Amino acid sequence: MSTKRKRSIFDIISEYFEDLQERTERFREALIEKPSWNHRACTxxxxxxxxxxxxxxxxxxxxxxxEENTIRVKPISRDTIEILAKMKRKIRFDDFGITHYEGEFETLHCQTRVPVPVYMDKMxxxxxxxxxxxHLPRKHEYEIPIE
Amino acid sequence: MSEEVKITERKEISRGAVMLFGFPDVGLVGVIAASHLISELNLSEVAYMDSRLLPPLIVLHEGLPHSPIRVFGNHDVLLAVSETAVSADTIYPIMHALIDWGRSKDVKKMISMSGIPVQDRQDVKQLKVFAAASNPEILKAVKDKGVQVLKEGYMVGPQAIMMQYCAKTDVPAVTLLAQCFFNYPDPEAAAELLKELSKIAEIKVDVSKLLEKGEEIRLRARDVMRRTQREMSKMKKTQEYDIPMYVS
Structure with missing residues (x-):
């Protein structure tokens, strides 16, 4: 007869967090799994x-x-900035030996979320x-005093 | 050789060569250096790795399939290179299989090419290259050639396994680590590493083309770097920044 060990509450909590961590990891990977180029926007x-x-x-x-003089950094919300820069020359897929895609790129572009409050206007x-x-100076919105 | 990893030879392999390793890691220093060596020394593919531990992918070159992990070589040099990030779960059997294969070819020395991250890298004027070795004799030989030794610290990734396994199996091995960006491809660091490589192995290449093509390499290598970042995070690569606790 098989005997099944009773799981403790700690085992259950630990499994729950392991499962949650795995799901979060899969979700994160699904979100970032995209091409590093945008053919339509040429970026x-x-x-x-x-x-x-x-x-x-x-x-x-x-x-x-x-091109240094074309670099633009724009705050697009309280916690997100957009970065754009024109490239010195147009880059085509065939510059990399790739012939199964067509397109050319002339701009580097990305958006980045800033994880803590900052003064966007003091960038x-x-x-x-x-x-x-x-460089974005941090906004310390509140402080917890030490008693 | 491990049952789960097979290395198939395409050509006759010369004995007594120097075996180099260029695997994706910080700054992609090893891969960029390896790629430059292949082109400058006109190395051809001599063997490839076949394993179910590798991701289900092939690399197409001129329409033909290739393994992502291959060995290039000539009479004097064997160079193992990976075109894809190697996952933390599979790195042990992969590195062990390559080292065992190199031992079966009586390689005289193994040298891993990689990077060591440095903060504010863009402000560093002269990049340093450090070395660590698998035994005191080869460490002394490296020092005598004027290469700086990495005295204390942690090493994480393919080169860590190579050093550990070579020390255990008594294979003379060196790891060269060039200061570099943590997560941006760094051709300049690869060029510095190749200059130091010429001091400890009779492998001399001109790095001017590598420096000229720096921007193209940085643009081209973004995707490999991105995937390597994920694997480095799983390997706890940032431990290389840690201050070690001295245990004698």
Whole structure:
């Protein structure tokens, strides 16, 4: 006769969280699983990274081929910025040896959500070695006093 | 060789070569360096990996299917390279199989090419390249050639497994790590790594074309970098930033 070990409440909670984590991971992957280019808009999506420090949020964006004087960073909501840059030359799929897609790209474009409140109007930009740095001072909306 | 990973040879493999590894990792330094070596040394495909542990994909070149993990080579060099991010779950059997295969070909040395992330990389004027070795003799040989040694720290990813397995099986091995961006392709770091490689192996290549094509490489490598980022996150790659607790 098989004996089934009774699961403790801790096992059940642990399984629940493991399951939740797996679902979240699958959902996240489904959301980001898309081409890194948009044929209709003639845009390519650059790689980016976000770092939160105690005083500011630093968003960096890798902008190969970007014309420095065409870089535009626009806040499009309280927590989202849009980055656009024209490329020095049009890039075609066949520049990469790809012949089964057609199209050309002339702009790098992406949108990024900023994870904590910031002052969008105090944004500072810096472009060095093809990397755009966007500095956004943090807004500390409330503080919990230590008793 | 492991049952679950098979390496099929396409050509006769020369004995006593130096075996290099270029796998997707921080800054894609290893893959970019490998790609440049293949083109500059005119290396041809000599073997490929076949395994159900690999994702269900092939790489098409000139309309013909290829494994994402292949070995290129000539008489003096064997170069194992992956064109896709290798998942954390499969990295052990994949690296072990490649090292066992290299041992069966009596390779004289194994060298892994990779990167080490540095903060504010865009502000770094001169990138450094560090080395770690599988035994004290080869470490001394590397130092004597003027390559800086990575004395303390963590190493995560394919090169960590290579070092561990080579130390265990007594294969002389070196890992070269060029300072680089964590999650942006870094051709400049790959160029610095290749300069240091010439000091410890008789492999000299001109890196000027690699630097000229830097922007094209960065644009082209975005998708591989994006997928590599996900695997690096699963491997807890950021542990390389950690300060180790000294245990003697």
């Amino acid at each position: 390519m999506e650059p790689l980016r990274n976000i770092m939160v420090t105690p005083t500011e949020v630093i968003v960096t964006v890798d902008l190969p081929y970007a 500072e930009l810096r472009f060095k070695k093809g990397i755009l740095e966007i």
